[in-house]
Amino acid sequence: MTATLIDGKAFAAGIRARVADHVTRIREEAGVTPGLAVVLVGEDPASQVYVRSKGKQTVEVGMASFEHKLDAETDEATLLDLIARLNADPAVHGILVQLPLPPHLDSDLVINSIDPAKDVDGFHISNVGLLGTGQKAMVPCTPLGSLMMLRDHHGSLSGMNAVVIGRSNIVGKPMAMLLLGDSCTVTVAHSRTKDLPAVVRRADIVVAAVGRPEMVQGDWIKPGATVIDVGINRIPAEGGKTRLVGDVHFDSAVQVAGAITPVPGGVGPMTIACLLANTLTACCRAHGLVEPEGLTA
Numbered sequence: 415m416t417a418t419l420i421d422g423k424a425f426a427a428g429i430r431a432r433v434a435d436h437v438t439r440i441r442e443e444a445g446v447t448p449g450l451a452v453v454l455v456g457e458d459p460a461s462q463v464y465v466r467s468k469g470k471q472t473v474e475v476g477m478a479s480f481e482h483k484l485d486a487e488t489d490e491a492t493l494l495d496l497i498a499r500l501n502a503d504p505a506v507h508g509i510l511v512q513l514p515l516p517p518h519l520d521s522d523l524v525i526n527s528i529d530p531a532k533d534v535d536g537f538h539i540s541n542v543g544l545l546g547t548g549q550k551a552m553v554p555c556t557p558l559g560s561l562m563m564l565r566d567h568h569g570s571l572s573g574m575n576a577v578v579i580g581r582s583n584i585v586g587k588p589m590a591m592l593l594l595g596d597s598c599t600v601t602v603a604h605s606r607t608k609d610l611p612a613v614v615r616r617a618d619i620v621v622a623a624v625g626r627p628e629m630v631q632g633d634w635i636k637p638g639a640t641v642i643d644v645g646i647n648r649i650p651a652e653g654g655k656t657r658l659v660g661d662v663h664f665d666s667a668v669q670v671a672g673a674i675t676p677v678p679g680g681v682g683p684m685t686i687a688c689l690l691a692n693t694l695t696a697c698c699r700a701h702g703l704v705e706p707e708g709l710t711a
C-alpha cells in the first residue's frame with residue numbers, strides 16, 4: 415500500500431483564492447487594502463528567490479507588497495529605524511524580516527521590535543506567549559500551514575499521538591503548541607533524543623523539522639501514520655545538478671505512511687499562503703473588519 419499524497423501546492427492555491435476573495439470584499443466594503451512589507455538584509459541568493467516569489471503572490475491576491483533590501487553590512491540602528499517606520503505606516507499590516515540575519519545583527523532584538531499586531535511570522539515574544547497560553551495570536555506560517563493540512567486530512571486530531579522532530583522557535587516549538595491546542599498527545603524530539611526511531615514509531619502524526627536531508631526512514635514510520643515533511647534541503651544530484659529533498663526519506667516512507675506531504679509541493683507553498691492569510695488577518699484586526707474564516711488557528 416502506498417500513502418495518500420497531501421498536495422500542499424493545490425491546498426495553498428485554494429487558500430490564496432480565499433484570501434483574494436476576502437481582500438476584494440474588504441476593499442469594496444471598507445476601502446482597505448492589506449499591505450505586506452518584507453525586509454531582506456544581505457544577498458543570499460536562495461532568500462532573494464524566496465522574497466521575489468512572496469512579493470509576486472502578495473500582488474496576485476490583491477494586496478500591496480513593499481520590499482526593503484538592505485546591504486549585508488547594514489547596522490542595527492538602521493534596521494531598527496526601518497522597522498519603526500514600518501510599525502508606524504498605516505499602509506503596512508504585516509512585517510516580515512527574512513531570517514537568518516547576518517551574524518552581527520541580534521535577531522531576537524530585531525524581531526521583538528516589530529509591532530506584535532504586524533508580526534505576520536508570529537515570532538515576537540508576545541505572540542509566542544499568546545499562542546502558548548491559547549490566546550488569539552499571530553501564528554507562525556509553517557506550523558499553521560502544517561496544521562491546516564492535518565485538520566483537512568483527519569477532521570479532528572483529538573487524542574492522536576504526535577511526534578514533532580525539531581525544537582526550533584520557528585517550527586518545532588509552535589507546531590507542538592498548535593498540536594496540543596488540538597488535543598494531541600505531543601512529543602518533541604530532537605538531536606539528543608534517545609532511540610529516535612522508536613519514538614517516531616509511536617506516532618500517528620510525524621512532523622519532521624530538523625533540516626537534515628532524508629533523515630527519517632520508512633521503517634521509523636508506524637503503518638498508516640500521517641507524515642508532514644517540513645524540510646527543504648538542496649542536495650547534489652546527477653550531472654552536477656541539485657535537487658530538493660525533505661527531512662523524510664520519501665521513497666521508503668511513502669510505502670508505509672497513510673498520508674505524506676511531498677517536497678517540493680508540500681509544506682513550502684503552504685508557508686507562503688499562510689503568510690498572506692496572516693497579513694489579511696492582521697489587516698482585519700487592525701481595522702475591526704470581519705476576519706476570514708478557517709485561515710487562523
Ligand SMILES: Nc1nc(=O)c2c([nH]1)NC[C@@H]1CN(c3ccc(C(=O)N[C@@H](CCC(=O)O)C(=O)O)cc3)C=[N+]21
Pocket residue numbers: 464510511512513514535555646658677678679680681682683684685686
Ligand atoms: N522571517 C522568515 N519567515 C519565513 O517564513 C522564512 C524565512 N524568514 N527565511 C527563509 C525561510 C524559507 N521559507 C520558505 C518558504 C516557502 C518555500 C517554498 O515554497 N518552497 C517550494 C519549492 C521552491 C523551490 O523550488 O526552490 C516547495 O517546497 O514546493 C521555501 C522556503 C520561508 N522562510
